[in-house]
Amino acid sequence: MSIVKRVQQWATFARTWYVYDCTWQNPFESALLIKTHLMGLHKPIYHPMNDCGDHVVCINTKEIALPGDEWIKRVYFHHTGYPGGASWTLAWQLHEKDATMIIKKAVYNAMRGNLQRRHTMQRLHLFADDQLPEEILENITNQIRTPREVPQRLDHIDKETLENFPSIMDYPKDYVLR
Template sequence: MKTFLAKKETVQPKWYLIDAAGVPLGRLAVKAANMVRGRHKPTYTPHVDTGDYVIVINAEKVVLTGKKEEQNEYMFFSGFVGGESYRKVSLMRERHPEFIVKHAVKGMLPQNIIAAKMLRKLRVFAGPTHTHEANNPQKVTV
């Protein structure tokens, strides 16, 4: 019996919808990362992008346990000397709540070029509405 290896041409991605309201960030990120990567499929092949499209709604209502909301910070670098700046999670939740989910999922993907293509399949929305109704996404519970 031969080992099955998926090819880029044969992969047919589906669309999934995840509601982030009241879900811990880590559990949500693991589920989304595995679906974007294709680990939930029996045809998963590590060197081919076999993943599906994932839509995350209600990113502003994702839950962080403990004191992570006040203690955790995201670091940004402008590229200039002394251009380091830090922003707390609470500030990012006010301004860009979708960044929190995208950043968590990005950290759970492999650090290579395929992961950059996989991350394009993740669509995160702060509120309960999204712009991909025409794709008929299947609702997934976390």
Template sequence: MKTFSAKESDINRQWFVVDLEGETVGRAAAKIATILRGKHKATYTPHVDCGDFVICINADKVAFTGKKLTDKVYNRHSGYPGGLKSITAGDLLEKRAQSVITYAVQGMLPKTKLGRQMITKLKVYAGAEHPHQAQQPQALEL
């Protein structure tokens, strides 16, 4: 028996829509990252992007456990001296709710060119509306 290795022509991608209302950020991000990588498929191949597209709605209604809204800090640096910018999870959730989910999922994907390709299949929206009705996404329960 030979080992199966998926090729780009063998991949069949689907679209899923996930409602994040009331979901915990980390737990939802772990399941979304699994779908983006394609690990839920029998044809999973580690060095090929065989995952599906994921549309996340209601990103502004996600939940953090404990005191993470005030204690968790997202940092970024411009590269210049004194260029450190920090924002708490609560403030980021108010300003750009999409970024909270994107950062959480991105941290669970590979830190390679393949991981950067996988994160492009994630579409996050703060409200309940999304412009991807033409793709006929299937509802996904987390």
């Protein structure tokens, strides 16, 4: 076997570490991308009973954006296993308690039908902010592109750029905003 083929085979079977930035991303769309890498669906050697997935590190999970009024309408169910142990929690309350839980539940639900789902979830590493431990940071070799581009906030744009931005119309000096 040539050196090139050997390296190609090693890269196919190796576990790669990906980073995914959750800032302003819909967790349900993100879950489909993350699931692809966790289960190894992007690899040519994928088989449902083959554990060939990669590690995914999700950062900034506290900055997710649910569509519409999902923050107040979406409800998450939990049961302790004891009689009367059922509870329903609104999305904003769950996000306040644990900023990583909505992404975790979205990825877990996206892998419905996967028999190795609990073992696959161990390769998902979630962080509420962008501060990563050194041992995880040194393993990351690739990045998953986000489906939605993050817009730049007006208070982060310098004054010169704002003043030189072309205006649609010039208001008169005595114009009053209501």
